[in-house]
Amino acid sequence: MQRKAILVYLFLLLSVGTIYAQKVDSAFLNKMRAYYDKNFNDPTNPIVLTASDTLLDMAIKANDTVMTKMALGAKLDYYYYGQGENRTDSVIAGVNRLKQYARSIKNPELYYWSWSARLINYYLIQGEYNIALLEAEKMLQEAETEGISSTVAECYSALTNIYSAKGLPRKSLEFMLKEIQLFEKGVTRYNISFQYSDAAKIYIDLGEEENAPELLKKALTTAKSPYHKVTAKLVYVSLYLAQDNIQAAQQALEECRQIYADEPSLRRHLHYLYDVELDYYWKVGNYTEALDVLSKQEAELRKTNSLTTLISLIKRKADILWEMGRKEESAALYREYLDEQKKEKEKSEEITTSEFATMLNLQQLSAEKSRLEKISQEEQLQKTRITLFFVVGILCLVFFFWLKQRTLNDRLQRSKDKLDEKNRVLTEAREELRKAKEVAEQSSWMKTIFIQNMSHEIRTPLNSIVGFSGVLVDMLDDKEDIKLYVSLIESNTKLLLKLVGDILDLSALETDVEIKYGAVDVNVCCETSLEITREQFSEGIKLNFEPACKELTIESNHHYIVQVLENLLSNAAKFTQQGSVTLAYEVKEEEKQLIFTVTDTGIGIPVDEQEHIFERFVKLNDFSQGTGLGLSICRIIADKLGGYLIVDKEYTQGARFIFCVPMQGV
Known part of the structure; x- marks a missing residue:
């Protein structure tokens, strides 16, 4: 008992701790996201260096993979977008950290994105196109080996950027269309809107602007952020300028300016807006505004140290x-x-x-690495062979001893199985004896109770019949008294007959008696039960019948329905001294049920006794006539008919019984 109490206490403590931890985690996550929103709007702000370390610690404590990725990416982006000539090592280190984390959480998309969008793009910014191309080819080879279409698409994106930087728009467009083709075959690409926009821009620059509108429509359809949308809109400005539609170009440019004004996160991409503004002002001949845009663009480029641009x-x-x-x-x-x-x-x-x-140098290092790996593999192979011989010898010895031990275990197991079988047979026999004993004791007890009740109940009407029969003989001259005694003999005879009838009904219902169904007129059943019990009600008791329909016929058993209603009305007659007794029924179409109710204004039934009264030989008033079998028989009949019999607990003005039977039309 004490052990159970301790276990319950530990369980409650663990449950409370879990709930508290969930609340703490939720508050901690909200705090962490607020910290990110506050400190990471500008990737070139030096505060990002220290804030990213703090955010990384918070994300690891909260086991938040998304925020961990954002913390690592923020520190990488500081060097990627930052100033200074000697930040290459920091970018490479940051990319490697992000790639390593991506592998640890099994996220290939993040792995190839950091390789492509950060390392390769950084080499492009620095003008190191050949190294960027080498990295892209390595990345494509690794992605094709893994066979993941989404990562192959990331490689196509990197090659697109490289050939674009090398001034080969046709080659760039080739890989861009390959990436778009993979997307349209089902590959999920968050930034596919950029590819549609960039492909349209290349077609415009090549003088093939007729191919651009369809791509730009797809760019807007697949846009998932303001950055995606404004990029497509900027290309629309270039398209309108190529078509000499100055008014449309001006309107599209104003829309782009508004998007930049509404989204502070787009500040890092202002150079795209400046490029398009410059083309627009140059096209319309507004050279003063064009020079002003050039000055802004120069200032932005000096921040990122983009000397080539x-x-x-x-x-x-x-x-x-x-x-x-x-x-x-x-x-x-x-x-x-x-x-x-x-x-x-x-x-x-x-x-x-x-x-x-x-x-x-990389090729030499790769060749040297291959040579050393080969030597190492040969040495390892030799060691493996020696180890294998020892292992095989040991395994042979182990197998011999195992085989011998298994033989002994098999013998022991067979002996144990025989013993277990004998124990099982004994246990089953003991259990059967125990059950038989319980059944015998229960039967004996029920028999004793039955004999006691029947002896008492049969003796009472017999005494009345015998006594009043003798008095009747002595008083033949007094006709009035004779009439009274005859009525007493008749009532006790009926009581005795009902007692015997209840016993016979109970005996029959406890067997698998087959209930015969036929057409039953519900109103006739109710009127029959009322007619049978009407003389049992005292003067002044109002007996009501409230049918729901003028005519209603169902498929059921007339005798059993009348028997239940008669018993319920008889009970109401016993315990109602004034007021009324009402027999009613209602039809529930949806549930296909017929609900009878017998409601009286009598003494009522205590709530804690309302289920107890359905047990055999139970009478709340020991001095009232009856065997205590009537309600038990009624409930058995209700169950046999597929319905139920209960007491309405909400009714407090007396007693109300609810008798339900399934309703099937004929």
Whole structure:
């Protein structure tokens, strides 16, 4: 008992602890997300470095994989979008951390996204196109080996960006369309809207703007964020400019500006808006606004240290000044552009040389690694062979001893099985004896109770019959007294007959008696039961009948229904001294049930005795006539008919019995 109490206490303690932990976790998650919203709007803000470490600790404690990914990605994005020349190692380290985490949570999409969207794109920003291409080919080979279509699509996206940066739009468009094809075959791509927009932009730049509208419609349909939507809208501006539809271009540009104003998270992508604004102002000849946009764009690019793009801005500014007639300023910028282009070319050659050296070193390292792995494999194979011989020898010895032990165990098990079988037979015999004893004792007890009740109940009417018969003989001259005694003899005879009838009914119902069904007129059943019991009611008791229908015929048993209603009305007559007794019925069409109710204004039944009265030989008033079998027989009949008999607990003005039978029409 004490052990059970301890277990219950521990269970309650664990339950309360779990509920409390859930509340704490919920509050902690809300706090963590609020922390993210507060500190990670601008990826170039130095606070991201310390905040990402704090967020990572919080996410690990909460076991939140999504927030862990966002914390690692935020620190990586700081270096990816940040300033400075020497951040390559930090980007590589950040990508490797994110890839390692993606493998640990079995998220291949995150693995290839960090490789493509961050490492390869970073090499593109730095102008290291060959290294980026090498990484993309390695990534595609690994993805094709794994056979996951979504990761292959990520590789196509990376190759698209590389060929675009190398100035090969046709090649870029080829891989972009491959990625779109995978998406349309069922691959889930969150950023597929970008691919539709970028493909449309390439077609516009190639002078094939007739292919752009359909792609732009798909871009808007698949847009899942303001960034997706504004990207497609910006390409629409370029399309309208190519079609010389200046009014439509202006309207689309204003819509894009509003989206940027409403979404602070788009600040990092302002350079896309500046590119389109520059094209628009240049197209409409508003050179002053075009120069202003160039100044804003230059400021943004200097933040991200995108030197290659800055050089192209110099040429565009020179072109605008030339068209404005400011030819001396334009010529100076052209000279600056040529100087920067020369420097960029020299730098590109240095980068290319460095890239080839890096790739050569990688190939040498790969070859050396393969050679060392081969040597290591041969040594490992030799050790494995020696170990295998020892293991085989030990296994042979173990098998011999195991076989011998198994033989002994089999013998023991057979002996144990025989013993268990004998114990089982003895246990079954003991259980059967116990059950037989219980049945015998129960039968003996029921027999004793039955004999006691029957002796008392039969003796009472017999005494009356014998006594009043003798008096009747002595008083033959007094006709009035004779009439009284004859009526007493008649009533006790009826009581005795009912007692015998109840016993016979109970005996018959306890067997598998077959109930015969036929057409039953419900109103006739009710009137018959009322007619049988009418003389039992005292003067002044109002006997009511409230039928639900003028005529109602169902498929049931007339005798059993009348017997139940007669018993219920007889009980009401016994315990109702004034007021009324009402027999009614109602039809429940949906449930296919016929509900009889017998309601009286008598002394009522205590709530705690309302189920007890349906047991055999139970009488709430020991001085009242009856065997205590009537209600028990009625409930058995209700069950046999497929219905039920209960006391209405909500009725408190007397007693109300509810008798339900299934209703089947004929």
